[in-house]
Amino acid sequence: MWRFIFGRLLQAVPVIFIVITATFFLVRAAPGGPFDAEKAVIPEVKAALERQYRLDLPLHEQYFAYLGDLVQGDLGPSFKYPGRSINELIESGLPVTAELGAYALLIALIIGGLSGILAALRPNTLQDYIPMSMAMIGICMPTFLLGPLLVLFFGIELDWLPVSGWGDIPGDKIMPSITLGAAYAAYVARLSRAGMLEVLSQDYIRTARAKGLPEWQVVIKHGLRGGMLPVVAFLGPAFAGLLAGSFVVETIFQIPGLGRFYVQAAFNRDYTMILGTTVFLSTLIVLFNLLSDIVAAWLNPRLRAQLSE
Amino acid sequence: MLVAQDTKKRKASVVQSMMRALVAVCLVSLTACMGGESKVEQGNREGVLHYGNGSEPQGLDPHVVTGVPENKIIRTLFEGLAVKNPYTLEPEPGVAESWDISDDGKKIVFHINPKARWSNGDPVTAHDYVWSWRRALDPNMGNQYAYMLYPLLNAEAYATGTLDDAEQLGVKAADDLTLVVTLNAPTPYFIQLMDHYSTFAVHPDTVSKFGGATDRFTPWTRVGNMVSNGPFVLTEWKLNRYIRLEKNPLYWNADNVKLNAVMFYPTENLTSEERMFRAGQLHYTNEVPLEKIPVYQGIDNSPFVQAPYLGTYYYLLNTQKAPVDDVRVRKALSMAVDRETLVNTVLQNAYVPAYSITPPDTLGYFPPKTFGYDPDRARQLLAEAGYPDGKNWPGLELTYNTSENHRKVAVAIQQMWKDVLNIEVSLANQEWKVYLDSVNQMNFQIARRGWIGDYVDANNFLDLFITEGGNNNTGYTDPVYDEIILREAPNATAREQRYALFRQAETMLMEEMPIIPIYTYTSKHLIHPSVKGMPSNLMDSLNIRYVWLDPTETLKAE
Amino acid sequence: MTDITLQAEKGTSLWEDAWRRLKKNRLALFGLGLLTSFVLVALLTPWIAPYAYDAQNLDLGATPPSSAHWLGTDIFGRDLLTQIMYGGRISLAVGFVATAVALLIGVTWGAIAGYVGGRVDAVMMRIVDILYALPFMIFIVLLMVVFGRNLLLLFLAIGAVEWLTMARIMRGQVQTLRKQEFVEAAISLGLGPATIIRRHLVPNALGPIIVYTTLTIPSVMLLEAFLSFLGLGVQPPETSWGLLISYGAETMEEYPWLLLFPGMALTLTLFALNFLGDGLRDALDVRRSAD
16 A cells, blocks of 8 residues: 555656646747736846846756756746745645635535435436436536626625635635535536446445345445545546636635636746646646545455555 | 444544534624625725725836736835826825926926935935936846836936946936936926836835845835835735735825725726625725626716726737738728727727827827728728729738627627628637737737827827837838927927927828727726715826725615 | 457447337437437528628617517627527537547546556556646647647647546546456456457446536537637637627626526536436446346
C-alpha cells in the first residue's frame, strides 16, 4: 500500500514537470502579451516593463530562471497586480475556493449519492423517475443559470439570503455552495445509479441475496462498494477541476476565490499567474486522482491486491 | 467483513455530523438575515458609502497603475495640486491653494497650501513634487501614463531615456511651498492634468523605505505602510472583496469631508452588481445592464442616472487592405449605418449617435457633422467603387472582442450593410488579447474600438490620428493634418482659433473616413437616493469631498 | 478462422437480441422517436424554418410568443423558433460528433490501460493527468491562432477534452471486471486481449459509459457556447442552443422566453437521450440476456 502511494507520488514529479514546461511555452506562443492594452504602450515604457519582469532575456533563460525560483517555492511576481506575488495571491484565494469546493462536494455526495442509490434500488418506478428527472434538469441547468435564479428567488424575492460576498454577511456561503454543488450532484446521482444497477445485477449479489441476507445489508455491504466506483473515478478529477469550475460561481457571487485568478490569468496573459495556478492545479490533480484510486481500491477488494503488488 | 462494518459506522457518524452542521448553518443564517438592516441602511446611519467600483484595482501606486477603478480609489486617497469641481469640471484648489500662469503660457507657479499634510503628519512640499514627477517619468519605472507629463519641458526626452539629467526637467522647487513648472508649449489643459493620478505626489520617505524609488514590486501601498495626502486613508484591503478607506483627520480640508468611510467593491459582473444594489448592498453601481434601463427609468424617484461621457465608440478601417482601402467604400459603409435606429432599439437609448471622433461639447468644442445616414448616397458610392448593388463584392470581416454590447452592435450593423448595400460582412469575435494583437498588427479589415478621453480637450481625440500615432491603427496619414494638430493648434493663443483649427482637422479626417464613428459613450449608474453631492459629469469624475449621505431618503419599494 | 466466424455469429445475434428488447421498452422508443424528429427537423431546417435566420426587425425588438412568432422574438426582432431550429443543427452536430470522438478515444484508452495494467497503465494514466492540468483556455486560443476558425476543429477540440474522464471511468470498470471469472475463463480459452476487451469488457462496462455519454452531450453543447465566446466556435448571426441559452440567461427577468425555449430544447434532448441510454443499457445487458 505505502509502496503504491510512494510510487505514485514519484510519478507525480515528471507529470508536474511536463505540465510546467508545456504550459510555459504554450502561454508564450499565445498571441497578445501581458502589457498589451487598449491604449498603446510607448515602446520605451514597454521595454522598461519587460526588463522588470525578465521578459527581455532569451526564452530558455527565462525558463530556467523560472524553474530555479520554483524549486525555492517562489512563483514570481504577478503581472496583473504589480507589487503582489503569485504566492500571496494564491494564499489569499485558496482557502475560499477550498471551502466552497468542500461544501459543494458534500452537497453533491449527500444529495447526489442518496438519490442515485434510492433510484437504483427501485429502477423504473417513481422512486427512480423523480430524483433522476431532477438530476437531468440539474445537468441542463448550468451554474451561470442556477446561480442567478437562486439569487432572484432567495436573495431578492424572499430576501432571505445575501446576494453576494463570502464570510461578510451571515449566510452568504449557502447559495454559492448549493449552486456549485448542484452541477456535481446531478452527475453523482446519474453515475451512482448506473454503478449500483450494474453491481446489483452481478452474480455475487444474487448469491448474497440467495443466502438470505437482509436487503439493506446486501446494498451497503456489497452494492455500495462496487456501485460507487464510477462516482469515485469521476470525483477525483472533478474536485481538482473545481478550480476552473468555481470561476462562474465566484463571479456571480463576488467571491474572492482562486477560480477567478485561474481563469482571468489566461485572459490577462498574466504569465506567472497562469503558471502558478497550473502548477498548483497539476499537484491537485495528481493528488486527487491518487486519492480516488486509493478509495476505489479500498471499495473493491479485487483491486486491493494490485496495490500491494 | 470487519472493514465493511467499520465503514458503515464511520459513514453514519460522518453523515450525522454533516447534517447537524448543515442545519446549524441554515438556522444561524436565517435568524441573522431576518429583520437585519441592509448595508445601505447601516451605511446611511454611520456615514459609510458602499461603492461598486467595477473591478479589483491592479494596485494603488499612482505611478504604476492604469485604469478607471484605480483612479476612483487613488483620487480618494491622494490629492492633486488642483482638483476638479464635480459640478463644473473647472479646476479648484487642491494641494496648491493657487497658481500663476505666465503670459506666454509656458510657465506655471504653484503655491502649495501650508496646511497640506501627509497622513503621517509631514508637510507636503514642492520637493515632494519634484521627486515624484522624476519618479513618474523615470524610464525604469515603466509608467504607462508617463506621457501625461510630456507637456513638461524635456519630459519626453527624459522618459524615453535620451536625456539622463533629471535637473533639466521643467519642474523645480523654488522653496518648500513654491513649485515652478516650465512647459514646452502653452498647454491649456495642463491644470486639468494635475487631477490625474500620474501627476500626484507620493511620500518619498515611505516609498524609499520599502524599496527602490522606481521599483514596481514594493509593499509601500499596503495597509499600514501607505502614507497619502488625500481626504481618506487606507485602512483595509481584502483582495477581491473590498477596500475600506476612512476619513483622514490630518487632511487640510477635513472639516468639509462629510463621509466617515468609503467601501469600494470589485463588482466585475454587471448583473451581479445590479442585484447587489437591489438587495441594499450598494449605494452606487459602476454600470447598469442595458436591459435594466427601461425598468429603472419607469420607477418613481428613479436611482438610474445617465450622462454623456467623454468617449467614442467607433470602427477602425484598415486603409491598407482591400476593399476598405477605397475611400468610397469606407464612406458607403459609414453612411449605411443607421445610428439612430441602432441606439434607439438594440442599445436601449443608452448612448448617443456619433458622426465624428470628438464627443460633442468637449469643453465648448462641437465637432463638424459631415455626413448622416444616407442609403442612396451609400449605394451610389459603392457602385462608383465597382460594386454596384453588391456585385463582385470580395467579402469583408469585422473583428471585435468578446462582449455582449460589441456583439449586439456588430450583429445589427452587419444586417444594415446587408439590407442597404446588399453585401456580406462576416463577424469575427476574438478573445481580448488576441483582438489587441490583431489590431496592433493591423491584422484586420474592420475592427471595433473605443477611446475614453484622459482630459477634456479635443486634442486628446484628434491626436490619435497623426501619422504613425500609437493609437492610429488605421494607416491614415496626412501631413497637413499632422501639421495642424502638432504645431498650429498648440500655438494658437485664442480658444476660438484653436477650436477652428480642430474643426478643420476633424473635417479632413471624416472626409477620408478611416474610422466609422458609431456612438458617444454615456456613464450609467444606479445611485441610491440617500447619496448627495455626487453629480454626473463628462469625465464621470468622483470628488469624494462633496459627497454626503441623507438617511431620510429611501428607495421606493418596487 | 473459427474465431472470426464465431464472433460474427455472436455479434449479429447480440445486436438482434438487443433491438428486440429495446422495442419492448416504451420509454426508450419515445426517446428514440424524439431524437429522430429533432435530427430530422435539424436536417430540414433550411426548407421548413418559418423565417430567414438572420432577418432582423430592429423596431419590433423582443416580443413574447404570438401568432406570427410562435416562440417570440429576440432583441433584434428575429424569430426565436427559427433561431432554435438553426441552433439545433450546430448543437446536435457538436453534441454527437464531439461525444463520439470522446467516447472512442476514452473507451479505448481506458480499456487498454485497465486491461494491460502495470507500467503501460501508469504511463497512460499519467498522460491523462497531464492533459487535465494544462490550461484549457490557452490551448483553445492557440488552436484558433494555428488553425483559424473552423467548426470541425471545434468538434475535435471539445472531443479532445471530454475523453479524459471517460477514460478514467472505463479504466476503473475494466480493472474490476478483469479479475472476474468469465474474463479469466476467456483468457484461459486463449482469446487475444483485443477480443476480450471488445467482447467481454466493453459490453460489461456499458452501463456507466452510456450514462456518462448521455451526460457528456449536454455539457458539450454548453461548452461549445463558451468556445464561441473565445472566438473558436460559431460566429453571429449563426447560433447554437448553448449561445441562445447564455444570451437568454442575461435577460431572464426581462425576456424570460428567450431563456425558456432554448433551455427546453436542450432539456428535452437530454431526457430523450437518457431514456434511450437506459433502454440501450438494459437491452445490451449480457447478463440479463442469459436469463
